[in-house]
Amino acid sequence: MPHPKTRHSLIVRLQDERNDQAWDDFVVAYEPFLYRMATRQGVPERDVPDVVQQVLMAVARSVEGWSDDGRDASFRRWLSTVARNVVIRFMTRERRQPSGGGGTSVIDLMKNVADEPAASERHRYDHELIVWAAEQVRSEFLETSWTAFWATTVDERRVADVAAELQITAGSIYMSRSRIMARIRGLIQDIME
Amino acid sequence: MATSAHNCDANLLHQLLQDSLSEQQEQWLSEHLEDCQQCRSLLEQQAGGVSEWSHVRDVLRSEIRLQVDRPAALRSTLLPVDRSSLGEFPPVSAELNIDDFAVDFLQPSDRTDVLGTLNDIEIHSVIGQGGNGIVLKGLQPELNRLVAVKVMAPQLAASAAARMRFSREAQATAAIVHPAVMPILTVHSDGQLPYLVMPYVDCETLQQRLDREGALSAVDVLRIGQQVAEGLAAAHAQGLVHRDVKPANILLEKGVDRVMLTDFGLARAVDDGTLTRTGIIAGTPQFMSPEQARGDAVDTASDLFSLGSVLYAMCTGRPPFRAETTYGILRRVTDDSPTAIPLLNPAVPVWLSGYIGQLMHKHSEQRLASADMVAETLRGGLAHLQQPLTRPLPAALQSHHVRPWGRLLLVAVCATVAIAAIVFRPKGPRSPENTGQSGTQASVAAESRVSDSPTDSTAATNPSAAATLPEAATQAWTTSLDEDLNQLSAEADTLLSAPLFAE
Ligand SMILES: [Zn+2]
Numbered sequence: 001m002p003h004p005k006t007r008h009s010l011i012v013r014l015q016d017e018r019n020d021q022a023w024d025d026f027v028v029a030y031e032p033f034l035y036r037m038a039t040r041q042g043v044p045e046r047d048v049p050d051v052v053q054q055v056l057m058a059v060a061r062s063v064e065g066w067s068d069d070g071r072d073a074s075f076r077r078w079l080s081t082v083a084r085n086v087v088i089r090f091m092t093r094e095r096r097q098p099s100g101g102g103g104t105s106v107i108d109l110m111k112n113v114a115d116e117p118a119a120s121e122r123h124r125y126d127h128e129l130i131v132w133a134a135e136q137v138r139s140e141f142l143e144t145s146w147t148a149f150w151a152t153t154v155d156e157r158r159v160a161d162v163a164a165e166l167q168i169t170a171g172s173i174y175m176s177r178s179r180i181m182a183r184i185r186g187l188i189q190d191i192m193e
Numbered sequence: 194m195a196t197s198a199h200n201c202d203a204n205l206l207h208q209l210l211q212d213s214l215s216e217q218q219e220q221w222l223s224e225h226l227e228d229c230q231q232c233r234s235l236l237e238q239q240a241g242g243v244s245e246w247s248h249v250r251d252v253l254r255s256e257i258r259l260q261v262d263r264p265a266a267l268r269s270t271l272l273p274v275d276r277s278s279l280g281e282f283p284p285v286s287a288e289l290n291i292d293d294f295a296v297d298f299l300q301p302s303d304r305t306d307v308l309g310t311l312n313d314i315e316i317h318s319v320i321g322q323g324g325n326g327i328v329l330k331g332l333q334p335e336l337n338r339l340v341a342v343k344v345m346a347p348q349l350a351a352s353a354a355a356r357m358r359f360s361r362e363a364q365a366t367a368a369i370v371h372p373a374v375m376p377i378l379t380v381h382s383d384g385q386l387p388y389l390v391m392p393y394v395d396c397e398t399l400q401q402r403l404d405r406e407g408a409l410s411a412v413d414v415l416r417i418g419q420q421v422a423e424g425l426a427a428a429h430a431q432g433l434v435h436r437d438v439k440p441a442n443i444l445l446e447k448g449v450d451r452v453m454l455t456d457f458g459l460a461r462a463v464d465d466g467t468l469t470r471t472g473i474i475a476g477t478p479q480f481m482s483p484e485q486a487r488g489d490a491v492d493t494a495s496d497l498f499s500l501g502s503v504l505y506a507m508c509t510g511r512p513p514f515r516a517e518t519t520y521g522i523l524r525r526v527t528d529d530s531p532t533a534i535p536l537l538n539p540a541v542p543v544w545l546s547g548y549i550g551q552l553m554h555k556h557s558e559q560r561l562a563s564a565d566m567v568a569e570t571l572r573g574g575l576a577h578l579q580q581p582l583t584r585p586l587p588a589a590l591q592s593h594h595v596r597p598w599g600r601l602l603l604v605a606v607c608a609t610v611a612i613a614a615i616v617f618r619p620k621g622p623r624s625p626e627n628t629g630q631s632g633t634q635a636s637v638a639a640e641s642r643v644s645d646s647p648t649d650s651t652a653a654t655n656p657s658a659a660a661t662l663p664e665a666a667t668q669a670w671t672t673s674l675d676e677d678l679n680q681l682s683a684e685a686d687t688l689l690s691a692p693l694f695a696e
Pocket of ligand 1: 232
């Protein structure tokens with residue numbers, strides 16, 4: 001985890017201790033995604049930690065907008081939505097005026113954060129999330145397992161052909177590709193809660 | 194393969210995705226899946242609905258298409274490496290050649306029944322060897338004493354850090370005199386190859402026992418666990434953290450009940466802040482604490498987590514966190530909850546699995562207080578199992594202190610069901626060799642959870658533990674399962690109605 005110490009200093013103390021914990025858990029799950037997202041948006045390496053901090057601050061400062069809807073994990077679900085909207089805002093800005101030195105301000109990121117983003121923007125966000133999760137999961141599996149997953153799921157090649165080529169059994173391909181899929185879902189779930 | 198449809202077992206599919214199958218089960222399932230279209234479809238549905246498979250596929254494909262326009266640094270690292278490089282796995286570390294070793298290192302002996310001598314020790318045989326070195330059995334004729342000699346591997350002896358670790362092991366262990374800690378008699382750290390001399394004990398490691406027998410009875414789990422906790426308490430009293438508590442470092446003396454903790458090579462003084470960062474390459478990831486896996490500072494609570502993992506392995510026959518790579522294991526140690534013990538071995542008393550859950554708390558400050566207290570509690574639990582009428586269950590093991598695994602698990606499964614519906618927007622019914630309907634996803638997953646109940650679980654049960662399982666415990670588990678199932682449907686409703694990502 002790149003900057004575990006920054007997370008407590010970011011946020012005004014929440015009234016509810018449970019929500020403090022929810023915030024910490026959320027940042028732990030979300031921060032790695034933010035780093036990767038910022039890098040992939042073309043933010044220069046030295047500015048990435050600042051950008052991540054700004055996004056997290058924008059989410060944290062939007063805490064005032066939260067009201068308990070009485071359902072389970074209300075705060076956490078709200079955080080996920082706000083974070084998504086802040087990130088979408090950041091990505092949209094970044095596309096229009098790529099940052100030469102982390103010029104995005106927290107206030108800008110917070111603008112209209114409650115508005116539901118357009119479908120195309122949500123699609124871009126989903127895309128980044130799934131690509132990130134897949135990158136993470138890849139490092140947890142052997143190269144052969146990943147290759148078999150890619151060949152049979154993404155390239156839609158026949159399992160028997162791929163098994164012969166990789167000199168593994170078809171059964172092991174059925175098993176590992178489903179495990180990979182379940183892990184990708186699991187990581188996304190950690191963020192979406 | 195002679196597998197046929199009536200052997201189908203949906204539990205195994207679910208457990209595969211939880212990484213909780215034994216090697217034999219995985220082998221069987223792998224062969225079964227080749228023959229059974231029905232199980233293949235079911236497995237894919239459990240891993241993700243039709244729309245999720247196609248959504249992930251579409252995203253990964255478009256990512257590769259988009260990559261062409263991106264600078265190299267911004268591209269994802271998703272594409273498999275070139276096929277031609279697949280064969281080049283790193284070589285398995287070469288084992289020592291015993292003959293070369295004897296010639297190079299031991300002084301020749303006139304006697305034919307002796308491999309050679311090492312200063313005052315006649316070396317008789319090789320007990321074991323591994324990447325770190327070799328363990329020899331020898332005799333000190335003057336003392337008429339059998340000894341075990343642990344010699345550092347030549348490739349390690351070249352490293353100053355490894356030599357330092359070796360002499361640290363000797364120093365650390367010398368400070369702890371306890372029946373549950375294997376003593377070190379002498380250390381030679383400045384020769385060609387450093388070596389340690391320990392008393393010879395006819396024993397096997399807990400790892401060897403688990404490999405051979407699988408899950409142990411609750412009585413054995415408590416008996417072994419209690420002694421390991423005592424050994425740790427002795428180390429902690431000296432201000433030392435063991436940092437590498439794992440079944441391979443726990444010796445079981447044959448024929449008697451004695452258990453000894455060994456290998457203090459990674460032990461550190463609690464306040465030795467300079468060395469914390471080396472944690473990641475040091476210990477064994479499967480039994481590491483989350484703070485150790487992250488490379489954070491560790492204290493005695495880290496050993497308690499590892500002890501919890503060892504208890505878990507004894508109860509279930511497998512380590513709590515598994516993955517194909519070291520990195521994968523580290524991630525699981527820090528991020529995941531292990532599969533609930535009752536699902537893997539319903540014979541384990543609920544109070545024991547609950548207590549293990551407390552030891553394995555992700556946040557070190559919320560683990561149990563001390564190794565001393567753990568030893569005392571396990572001792573009390575053992576007495577209760579052996580004499581349930583006269584020895585009540587210790588307060589620390591009674592249900593209101595124990596966090597139920599079942600509840601955690603259910604919430605996780607429930608969230609999985611819901612997320613299937615929430616995160617992935619349906620696009621088109623495409624999935625690899627899959628004829629399922631996306632709408633059936635939630636019910637399939639929910640059903641598979643129901644059939645996971647301990648009464649019909651296929652997890653290996655241990656007869657001797659089953660014999661000692663208190664009836665009330667079984668009942669408690671069944672009751673809490675019912676409650677959890679009610680909660681499952683309630684929480685699934687809540688999650689399904691959440692606005693995130695819904696169209
Ligand atoms: Zn089948």
